[in-house]
Amino acid sequence: MDWMAWTWPTAIFFAVIASLLITFTVLAIKFPETPRTGILRIETTRGDRLFITLLGSAFINLAWLGIVGAQQPYALIVCLIYAAAVFRWV
């Protein structure tokens, strides 16, 4: 895989996203659901909430890097709190 210049951290990053996608696909097949409307006043399914979580997490990480600039792993804690909030209320 030299031509794509893989590194372990990026491989793990994509593996986590891929496994999340697979998990949510399996969940959607095994336990079908009806969309619900949360505080954003938009209909969301589990998949939508995952998307909002991932996209938001990207911005949280960037903001952390830009504003705090150190101890990046702590940004992941903020992301987890954000994820929990999205899955609970959105």
Place this chain on the structure above:
Amino acid sequence: MEKTVNQKAWFLVLPVLLLVAFSAVIPLMTVVNYSVQDTFGNNQFFWAGLEWFEEMLRSERMWDALGRQLMFSGIILAIEIPLGIFVALNMPKSGFWSSFCLVLMSLPLLIPWNVVGTIWQIFGRVDIGLLGYTLDALGINYNYTQDILAAWVTIIVMDVWHWTSLVALLAFAGLKSIPDAYYQAAKIDQASRWKVFRFIELPKMMGVLMIAILLRFMDSFMIYTEPFVVTGGGPGNATTLLSIDLVKMALGQFDLGPAAAFSIMYFLVILLISWVFYTVMTNLEKREG
């Protein structure tokens, strides 16, 4: 009852999946890989961590380009959307002239982007271009290669010339789908022209207008060819929009790491805005029933 659902049809999607994987997903993954490494060519990479992201977030050059980009997209949307609606409202609704207008309006959309750039590049030249020569003869100091305002006016007018048709065509399609009964009801109520527009035409056009805004925003946010051909990002960096800056960085300076970090942030902003537009659009449709 016997189960009739057959999920095997999903396999028919496989070729598309492969195509998207090779044309979008794998290149994107490569960009992510580049963004955390440094290279001096020769396919050798060195781990750099989040350095490039940090550098880009602190880089004035990127924020300036983003500012110019937002200003460009904002200005062209503020002109093209109302102008497109205005044109659509004044187009003949049926008959020969309607088709004639439609064909005429589609023409700018068919011209390749670099040709549009070349047309305006020549059109604006003071020595041989009709526009530049005329303005110069009128005593207006117009030189898009040296004057920032002239350069901005040129690329904005060019974009308006190129893309207002798209908005007009979409708005026209929206207008055509309004049943006559609405207008008759408005007539009975003696509604003014403004009220017809405000309470009938505009709400009914909302769906297509959202598509028009989304398309125009995305296209203008990613615009490269036309301003590059006309101004080359100049004078100075005055019209260096995001993608022009990105290409300069990635191909001109061969700074693959910073350029990759830049691309990812660029991509995230586009993804966010598209998602917002898409969500608003689908929710509007649902509310309308």
